[in-house]
Amino acid sequence: MKDGLENSFKEALNNFELPYDGQAWESLSQKLSAKKWYQASSVKWSAALLVAVGLSAYFVINSSNSNTAKLTVAKTTHQETKPTSSLVTIQKETANTSDVQKLETKENGERKQLEEVPPMIEFISEMIPHSIPLYNENDMNGVATETSVNPEPTPSFNGSAVIYDFKNRCQGETFQLEGSRYNERVVTYAGKTLHFTYNEAISLKLNEVGKVSISGNSGPYGQYEFMGSFDVNPAPSISLTIDRNLNYEDGLPKINMSVDATDAQLSWVSNVKLDTYQGKTSNVLAFEKGIAIVEVQALGASGCKSKEKEMISISEDYNLLAVNAFNPQSMDSRNSSFMPFALTIRQTPFKLMILDPDNGGLIFQSTDASNAWDGIDRRDGKMVPSNKAYIWKVVLQNPVAGEKGEYRGTIVRM
């Protein structure tokens, strides 16, 4: 429970706001330009990946003398058990052919800091879009980060080798295994063979569809034996398209969204109301000015999921598309009477009232969209004075989900 002083401060500051400073956005915008170019879409992500792969290939080819440096990135060697020198050689050779970017290892549960990574690699990791969680991404200071979906099973020791649960996994997941005191392991995946020595943890970003096979030896001079394998199933590929303009089909404020996906079950989530939460298309019901966050999730046949999230700004409050002035003398029938436009197309029961701003008297009332206000004051049958603003109020009998039931505004009789 908070005491009086605490409540006073909370009350005073709860909704305290400082005036907007346009300059602040300018400088933030510059920072965004400097770092955002690669994040805009999956197409760019692929492009970045190509560049990254190209760079790492270049790096591998051109740095035959920098094995050690590369190894600190790709692998952290264990400290407890010292490998024999011949094993070190094997390790270096296999690491040489490995795709540096996809392979990260951890030891003793400690996450490797980005700062330890040599500049070139840092550049490569920088290009991985943040929408795909990095394994060694720093703690988000309390913001729930997406951690690996399936906690890895604890290996059990049967006397000679460690047994694992080889369930299938999804593209995009990270495969992690603790280091083993009892054997070295070799993993083959995506055309690569990776060697992991004693106590060395395995962490693989499963970016490619295919099979992951693991072999292990039973001791320093033991034979490598096949331990098991699992499949990396494809995650459905999706592409979300948003028409960011407000569209008033059916008189309702909608922002059209559609997603391109095959063989996937689609569902939508948002912080604002949508008109449907299933299927390939949906609409944001943009009743209030503000920010809508929309996420579409796709569940593929293999049980793997993909998702895409977008932010949409809603620039104005919806007010039944009512005009703010009319002229009863106009020859144009569209201007000569007043009826909020949305009511003429929405086919929804309502009550429109026109009120006198001076005394709150009821000037006009209608429940029929074809019966618009023609400027006559029903109290005395006369035309209301011109160049004056009147209050209109609409009560909807059945507002749609997420919609308020009452609207109001002013209308000037010209």
Next chain:
Amino acid sequence: MEGCIRGERRSQEALFKQFYGKMMAVCLRYMTDRDTAQEVLQEAFLKVFDKLEVFDFKGSLEGWIRRIVANTAIDALRKAKRSPFLSDQDTDFKQAGRDEMVEQEELDLLGLKAEVAMEAISKLSPAYRTVFNLFVLEDCSHKEIADMLGISEGTSKSNLAKAKMNLQRILNEKFIHIEK
């Protein structure tokens, strides 16, 4: 592609614009210097845009952004000083006499103005200010505060009590000043 980026940037600007006022107020409660607060705010919004992926629709968007802003502010304080939350020089802290205290009824009656509240908070030392902000304005428990700041629960409680004593004194001076 261009249009897509432009659209995204427009949404980002709209988001920034919508929450700037409130979030800047949050920053200014943690750092009294406006430039630093501005920097913290920008850093926080970069995180917001980056981390939109992890927003899970469970709480409100505003609450989520606010948490990022507060955490960014605390991080910035932590970086600026080695252990800013642990202790404070108590030189400016003195127990206000009961009769000099602003009576609660008086506060309720006058209504505490936001600007006065901000000014009073800005006069607290960082250690007191941070605990007061987290406990009173972000509704964190002493346990959460202790974990977040790396202090003990006891320190959190005592810093809160001292923060409140000091606020009483500051308000008191303020009200006397106004009367004069």
